[in-house]
Amino acid sequence: MPATSILEVKGLVVEYKASRGTLRAVDGVNLEVMRGETFTVIGESGSGKSTLGLAILRLIPVKDGEIIFNGINLLKLKEREIRKIRKSIQIVLQDPYASLDPKMKVKEIVSEPLIGSGEREGIEEKVNKALELVGLDRSFSERYPSEFSGGQRQRVSIARAIVGEPEFIVLDEPTSNLDISIQAQILNLLLDLQERKNLTYLFITHNIAVAKYISDRIAVMYSGEIIESGDARELITNPLHPYTTELISAVPSKGFKEKLGKFNFKEVIHNVPPKGCKYAPRCPFAKEICWNSRPKLVKVKNNHDVSCFLYS
Amino acid sequence: MNKVLEIERLSILYRIRERKFRAVNDVYLSLEKGEILGLVGESGSGKSTLAHAIIGLLPVNAVIESGSIIFLGKDLTKVRYKDFHKFRGYRGMTMIFQDPMTSLNPTMTVYEQLEEALIERKQRIGWGDFNPFIKIFPQNKRKIRGEFEKEVLEALNKTGIRYAKEIMRKYPHQLSGGERQRVMIAMNYLLKPSLLIADEPTTSLDVINQFKILKLLLELREELGTSILFISHDISLVLQIADKVAVMYAGSIIEEGISDEIYEKPLHPYTIGLLKSIPTKFKGDGRISQISGSPPDPMNLPNGCPFHPRCSFAYELCKRNYPNLLNKSGRKVACHLYS
Numbered sequence: 001m002p003a004t005s006i007l008e009v010k011g012l013v014v015e016y017k018a019s020r021g022t023l024r025a026v027d028g029v030n031l032e033v034m035r036g037e038t039f040t041v042i043g044e045s046g047s048g049k050s051t052l053g054l055a056i057l058r059l060i061p062v063k064d065g066e067i068i069f070n071g072i073n074l075l076k077l078k079e080r081e082i083r084k085i086r087k088s089i090q091i092v093l094q095d096p097y098a099s100l101d102p103k104m105k106v107k108e109i110v111s112e113p114l115i116g117s118g119e120r121e122g123i124e125e126k127v128n129k130a131l132e133l134v135g136l137d138r139s140f141s142e143r144y145p146s147e148f149s150g151g152q153r154q155r156v157s158i159a160r161a162i163v164g165e166p167e168f169i170v171l172d173e174p175t176s177n178l179d180i181s182i183q184a185q186i187l188n189l190l191l192d193l194q195e196r197k198n199l200t201y202l203f204i205t206h207n208i209a210v211a212k213y214i215s216d217r218i219a220v221m222y223s224g225e226i227i228e229s230g231d232a233r234e235l236i237t238n239p240l241h242p243y244t245t246e247l248i249s250a251v252p253s254k255g256f257k258e259k260l261g262k263f264n265f266k267e268v269i270h271n272v273p274p275k276g277c278k279y280a281p282r283c284p285f286a287k288e289i290c291w292n293s294r295p296k297l298v299k300v301k302n303n304h305d306v307s308c309f310l311y312s
Numbered sequence: 313m314n315k316v317l318e319i320e321r322l323s324i325l326y327r328i329r330e331r332k333f334r335a336v337n338d339v340y341l342s343l344e345k346g347e348i349l350g351l352v353g354e355s356g357s358g359k360s361t362l363a364h365a366i367i368g369l370l371p372v373n374a375v376i377e378s379g380s381i382i383f384l385g386k387d388l389t390k391v392r393y394k395d396f397h398k399f400r401g402y403r404g405m406t407m408i409f410q411d412p413m414t415s416l417n418p419t420m421t422v423y424e425q426l427e428e429a430l431i432e433r434k435q436r437i438g439w440g441d442f443n444p445f446i447k448i449f450p451q452n453k454r455k456i457r458g459e460f461e462k463e464v465l466e467a468l469n470k471t472g473i474r475y476a477k478e479i480m481r482k483y484p485h486q487l488s489g490g491e492r493q494r495v496m497i498a499m500n501y502l503l504k505p506s507l508l509i510a511d512e513p514t515t516s517l518d519v520i521n522q523f524k525i526l527k528l529l530l531e532l533r534e535e536l537g538t539s540i541l542f543i544s545h546d547i548s549l550v551l552q553i554a555d556k557v558a559v560m561y562a563g564s565i566i567e568e569g570i571s572d573e574i575y576e577k578p579l580h581p582y583t584i585g586l587l588k589s590i591p592t593k594f595k596g597d598g599r600i601s602q603i604s605g606s607p608p609d610p611m612n613l614p615n616g617c618p619f620h621p622r623c624s625f626a627y628e629l630c631k632r633n634y635p636n637l638l639n640k641s642g643r644k645v646a647c648h649l650y651s
Contacts, residue, residue: 038595044518044519044520044521045488045489045517045518045521046488149606151606152606179354179355179545179607180354180546180547180548180586180589180590181585181586181589181602181606181607182606183589183591184589184590184591184602184603185602185603185604187591187600188599188600188602191599206518206519207519208519209548209590209591209592212592212593212594213591213592213593213594213595213600214591214595215595216595232594232595233594236594246520247520250519250520250522250523251519252546252548252549252552252553253548254552256552256553257530257552257553260523260526260527260553263527265472265524265527
């Protein structure tokens, strides 16, 4: 059966007002997520990956572009119509201390997506089922988030996300505040849930090891643009863009100290060229063309796209 | 051997309301000149309490129950709070934290904060060519300021920060996380500490910035011979960066040894579990194994070995007796499987 698309983003632009002019956090992003897969966006802090996640849920204003979810352009919907759809698109955020209301009991937190979409019946049963699915005891529903550890809180966030039987979940760095042993538990839980419920994930992270473990496909984001995307295995074993190579080689692994020893800080003196490639000032392979025109994402292999003049 | 820090049977108690609990339990550690010791543990394992005890920043409800912390020949547990500053700063110890925003003063520019470090150093070793009476002869201030600026700029440049001159005039909130951490490292170049305690220095940074900050820490050690106590929850990182590693669980050190040896062959089931929890596989190549349960509540530790409820090798003895830290061919491990 050919994979069907669940989400398609076309030419998405998000701008923030900054003290001097506007800042383009997402600059013309195109992507397509298939049903049942994990699509991961990797990038450093400030690359616009979280902004992208929030924009897809329409939690922040979008300047331009289209977000097509199950054939419906979300940007054309009115606030009342979007509420019905929110039940099937959920989000889990990085910091489970900030994203759970400390004054609400767990059962109130978890039932919110149901109540928000107008459901009135069988709420308690659904909440208990969601808690069970994320590996929490029923008795937790009467307790407050402050009584839980970070890992348990993140399980509550996941229960809240899955309670309304969503099709699509945005996971914004869901494990980066957790201890390593707890991170493994949460990642395994997410994979289990995906298998059982055929969920689609848009996973946002800066951790390559985590991305490798959870993703079917990966897109690398740099300065608001997707600069490389492809099949997870292919992209990580055979990165093409110099930035992706830089990201992957910065991961601590065997021979890390030697790598650190050899590394020299490249003097970054130039500003980002207004018309050229945004990575050019940091790029060891920058040629003249990189300073004068901006590369486009082109297909290099089956399931592997890159936006770099080295490959065109 | 040139010992910078030696900790023996250190135990630290916290008092919360009427209850007491032990956050650090019978810890031995030693650190030689120019060595990097990695301290790994999950949240609540006592690693930060241990660091705060070394640098004399324990909260008022914590007491050192027993043991000694010998820093450059002096027992710090015997030092009164008001004298502690003598051991910090110039040629003493310094600390950098996970969030440099909380350790930099938001109302002072970067230059002013680094100048403070420089003045502290000058007060310790005498002013040399500088005229100490800037207050009496204000006309000299400009000249001294010029000299100071040169040195501050030099320290900032060593950290590879961009636009060092502009950064000096900025306030911490105008900098990025990586830049703030670089300012903290520049401060260390001015203070030339014997011991640097780095408490999760790269946890809030992305991989590329983490890589650069680690590079800077190695350079700092190379240039100044500083010993580094590197604290992190990320065992894969610590094993790569440190010479020696100590793994902490529920206030105790449960395994210690040379990084490469632990990486090749971890002994304690907790260390084994931690290393196995690091995702290395691709999706579809099977699941990583996980340690079940969560770290114990320090107020309510289980009897016997604190790890036994999560340990798949636990047997009767583990539930009753606390395992001692034993020497096992150059390695130390606290587990009944090896006794």
